[in-house]
Amino acid sequence: MLAIDRLQVRYGKQTALLVERPLVIGAGDRIGVIGSNGAGKTTLLKAVLGLVPYHGRIRTRLRPEDISVHMQQNSYVGTVPVKHIMSAILNTDVKTDKKLRGLVDFFEFQGCMSKKYTALSGGQKQRLTIILVLYQDAPLTFFDEVTSGLDFETRQKLMEKMRAWYAGKENALVVVSHYYDELERLADKLLILNRGHVAAFGRTEELFRRYCGRAVVTIPANGKNRALAARLKTIAAPGHLLAFPCTDEAEESRLTSLFIRENIDYRRSGTDIEILCSNVLSGGGPL
Template identity: 85%
Template sequence: MLTIDRLQVRYGNKTALLVDRPLEIGAGDRIGVIGSNGAGKTTLLKAVLGLVPYHGRIRTKLRPEDISVHMQQNHYVGTMPVKHIISAILNTDVKTDKKLRGLIDFFEFSGCMDKKYPALSGGQKQRLTIILVLYQDAPLTFFDEVTSGLDFETRQKLMEKMRAWYAGKESAVMIVSHYYDELERLADKLLILDHGRVAAFGKTDELFRRYCGRAVVTIPANEKNRALTAHIKTVAAPAHLLAFPCADETDEAHLASLFIRENIDYRRSGTDIEILYSNVLSGGGAL
């Protein structure tokens, strides 16, 4: 569907993005794009969309109209009801378009149709743009920080709606997000960028096994827990956690037995993207 190879974007003397090995995006892919501010996430989307000059190759059989995008900032006229904005942008009749009515109902947006854009909440504004984007049924869609600025509950509801909408569809999706929990719900592949370079790309479960092991067990990183586990191998983790790699069930059982005996709360995961991200950037591996 889309291949990105030897791609370089420069702003003056600074290399904002360098993709030095092919990135393949196929039908049905759900790719999460993560990295710190300035890592090159938005630059990558803009290059694919032809919005910034670049060197290298972006190969695709898709037409421009086969790619849709949800950018971070979206603004609409504030002097007319939202239903007229939707009709004008999509060039359709809201009342008679069954496909559009289905999207409006699916995203629980019917009660907002007579409101003006400035009167919408943050979550409602995001749902409006999502409806406009999804109506296109594009083979490839980019979402850039789709839930930025929303509260936790609104983010969760919106992500559940999007996950349900794309279930079973052959459309490919690339999702730029700072929220690891969103990517755990929506993505089965990860593209990790660091200072404009590709740090890792592949299926989430395969990357996790490579960098973290079969599973990781985490506990709070307090003084007592550090002393208790000083002899046990750790992998990179956020500062408030200690993370222990497990190569097999025996490793997990030993750790669980220790933490239960010591009355320490612990969490086991085989998909924790935050832990995976930490270990990719640290350059290490569990095994």
């Protein structure tokens, strides 16, 4: 569907993005792009869309109209009802377009159709843009920080709606986000960027096994737990946690039994993207 090879984007003397090995996006892929501010996430999106000059190759058989994008910032006319904005942008009749009505109902947006854009909440504004993007039913869609600025509950509901909408479809998604839980819900592949370079790319479960093991058990990073962890193998984790890799079921059983005996609350995960990213970026390499 789309292949990127030896891509370089420079702003003056600074290299903003360098992709040295091929990145391939295929039908049905759900790719999460993650990295800190300045890692190259938005630069990658702009390069694919032809919005910035680049060196290298971006190959695709898709036509421009086969690629749609949800940008982080969007502006619409604020003095007319939302239904008129939809009609103008999509060039359709809101009342008779069954596909559009289905999207409006699916995203529970019916009560907003007569409101002006300025009267919408942050979550409602995002739903409007998502409806406009999904209406195109493009084979490949980019979502850039689709839930930025929304509260936790609104983000969760919106992600559940998007996951349900795309379930079983062959449309490919590339989701740029800094929310780990969001990518755990939507993505089955990860592209981890660091200072403009590709730190890792592949299926989430394969990357997790490579860098974290079969599973990871985490406990709070307090004084008592740090003393206990001093004699155990740990891997990189956010500062408030201690993380222990489990290469097999027996090792996991030994760890959890120890924590139970010591009356320590623990959490087990085989998909924790935050822990995975911490270890990809720590420089320690795969297990």
